[in-house]
Amino acid sequence: METHARSMRHLVEESEAAGVDAELPRLFQAMADRAVAAGHGSEGYPAMVHQFRAGPATGTGEGTDADAGARLVAKYISTWNERDPRRRRALAAEVFTAHAEYVDPSVQAVGLRAIDDHIARWQTQFTEATFQFGEVHGHHNSVYFDWSFGLSGESPIGRGWDTVELEHGRIRRVFGFFASRTAG
Template sequence: MSDVHNTVEQYIAVWNETDAERRKALIAELFTPEATYTDPLGAVRGHDGIDGFIAGAQAQFAGLSFRLPAAPDAHHDLARFQWYLSAPGVTEPVAIGFDVVELDGGRITKVHGFLDRVPG
């Protein structure tokens, strides 16, 4: 479980990394080359697709960051976890989501994202 928790922590770190080159390096470490990301706002494949999707979210929500409100729940090669998006130092999140990741050898192969609360 600690390995999965570390993987999910790295996943959140990728979403918070604003340096484009560093984010691309983190994506290459964490995701398999053909990994997919799907949520209600889009569906992308591969490192470049994931990077572009994250960069777009960062532009839309500049100054906000993601955090885990609780430890992930995992079994087999699956993990699920809730995330919060908020301004630094603010406890009330602007957005709340729930992701399920599929893993292979500790790397993410698929992300299935759900949005529980989005900004007005």
């Protein structure tokens, strides 16, 4: 898997350099990276089957494992805070389904590329700001949490909350709500 993960990274880089949609190679790269992280680095593609057999990271049936939901939200927030475009896209490929949707009062972004473009625009507007999140609540393959963003050590610039729909342990849809924006 380590060799395959490196190959997928190269394919993503070459696709992006050529202006070709790299969404699918990014998905396979994220899957290969997860297999390596799970200790299957010396194995081949069948090692990725373990990811499918393990079931959703957020639990099975109608419940949502609170710890798994909180870990996914932490990774989601890390995606917003990651300034390196390649690392941000790799995180997004792990967090979101291939056809995920992000909706807030200012945008409706469908697909990994559109979501990444929206995050990049936000980062351009708030160059030094980072997100933090509060307690995560979840049930029936959905989670809810509040968030804030601002400069480190200062009062938040903005606050809000997200409701997230999960699919197979990843984010399928985000509905973001803005509470208020305060002077920072």
